[in-house]
Amino acid sequence: MRLVILGGGESGVGTAILGKKKGYEVFVSDFGKIKGNYKEVLIINGISWEEEKHTEELILNAAVVMKSPGIPDKSPIVKKLKERGIPVISEIEFAAPFTKASIIGITGSNGKTTTTMLTHHLLKSAGLNVGLGGNIGKSFAWQIADNKYDSYVLELSSFQLDGIIDFKPHIAIITNISPDHLDRYEYKYENYIDSKFRITMNQTEDDYLIYDADDEAICNWFKTHTTKAKLIPFSLTKIFSEGAYIKNNKMEIKISQEEFTMDTEHIALEGKHNMKNAMAATSVAKLMQIRKATIRESLSNFQGVEHRLEKVLKIQNVQYINDSKATNVNATFFALDSMNTPTVWIVGGVDKGNDYNELMSLVREKVKAIICLGVDNKKIIDVFGNVVDMMIEVDNMNDAVRMAQRLTEKGDSVLLSPACASFDLFENYEDRGNQFKQAVKNL
Known part of the structure; x- marks a missing residue:
């Protein structure tokens, strides 16, 4: 049985190891680069692989294909597999x-x-x-x-x-x-x-x-x-x-x-x-x-999850909170809802079609200033420009945190809860949260 795996990350390499153990003929294909540590694992286990391409003759002969979750169904290779009736499943199913x-x-x-x-x-x-x-x-x-x-x-x-x-x-x-x-x-x-x-x-x-x-x-x-x-x-x-x-x-x-x-x-x-x-x-x-x-x-x-309403430090009686994992409006709604003090809110990034109006009543009640941290902040400014006293745009985390410090007084909070994906300025939400924590420690 030939098992082809699309994507050489954690789920792909894990599936390759299990497939090999269960007697499948395994091939891993990644359209991008495979990280060094995963490559080593594949080589040690004698699993064949390719990177930066999908070779059709090595993929379309599969009995079953495990696709990493990040690859959309509309990618050309997935469409071709489905046209041929080859099952394309997730790691969990396999x-x-x-x-x-x-x-x-x-x-x-x-x-x-x-x-x-x-x-x-x-x-x-x-x-x-x-x-x-x-x-x-x-x-x-x-x-x-x-x-x-x-x-x-x-x-x-x-x-x-x-x-x-x-x-x-x-x-x-x-x-x-x-x-x-x-x-x-x-x-x-x-x-x-x-x-x-x-x-x-x-x-x-x-x-x-x-x-x-x-x-x-x-x-x-x-x-x-x-x-x-x-x-x-x-x-x-x-x-x-x-x-x-x-x-x-x-x-x-x-x-x-x-x-x-x-x-x-x-x-x-x-x-x-x-x-x-x-x-x-x-x-x-x-x-x-x-x-x-x-x-x-x-x-x-229970200690909670990193980057999710994570209390970083209290400086001059101002609490800094890292909620970088809030990549959509609903997550940020929960964050603002849990704030009990006047809040400087750091928001912005890559918008997934957000409707910020859902946050309006919470922003009116709790937010004293907004710091927009993103490449394109127009939508946020249009919605909240007349609602808060102070609206500032920055393009890096150090400026965001330093500006937030200037805008706070004793008893306030600074909340990073972006409501957006992070890919415009950061590698991922963890990178964004870690940069926030480092910037707070540098104050």
Whole structure:
């Protein structure tokens, strides 16, 4: 069986290693350059590869093709594969049949990384032999090749879910859905929503779907679609006989006649959206029968995710917060919503068709000045120019942070929450967040 892998990054090389181990004839093809460390792994394992091209005669003879999530369906080589009826799948689809481990799959437009990390933290703290993968960390396929874990917590992007056929997680979570990546979905929101719900399409009556019952897109989907999975909703406003909710500043979770409660003030994560992430993760912990004391301890000591509402430093009583991972408006909405002090907001980058008006009421209430950090800031200036007292444009992080310091007084906060992708001025959102942290340390 010939397995061709498009993309020589983490998921591609991980799939190559698993494929080789399972007896496939493996070939890796990357249209760009393959990083040195991945090349070494391929060479050591005797796996053939090419870079900076896709040689059709070496690809179109595949029995199956694993495509890295970053490669769009409309790329010429993918179109040719599909015309020939050659299955093009994601790493998750390829790898899952080779493990008997229990799989927890987490998707959503925002909150999925935090929910994935928190779920992994809860299960690991309870002594479970659990792996972390998917969209973060080490490749899922690679971990299966090493055969180490009894269960996996996987962060799954819509792109990964687009490439599944039979994959099903035992427990699935949809954290929320808001418009994102629409350029990959013919600019149709409903295509993106359907893509997220692929996480539950193969689930049976023995499986679970945990979801945000306050989310409009999710609730609308349920009006016209069904899933066989047992439903476990969570909400900030509704109360359930089976599900998770907040009542009298307590998080309450009821699953199969069992109850769990915890004061929200003892949960390390702050902000309403993080209460939702905590409810989702705790629902998994309850389904996996983890002791209440362990859950409480884990929720109170969780450190959070780097670049997501990460408190960097307090300087002259001004708190600097790194939320570089906020690459869309919905993520920035959560960030602004959690601010309790006058805020200087650093925003901007590559816009994915943002509607900034959704942030208007929060900006009026909380933001004293806006610093635009991007190549093209026109849209942000048009929307908020008359709303805040001060609007400044900069083109590098050092200037952004120095300007923010000038505009603050004691008791204020400086929030980097760009609502945009980072590729105009930075390598990626991590690079942007790290530059912010360094600039703050240099003040």
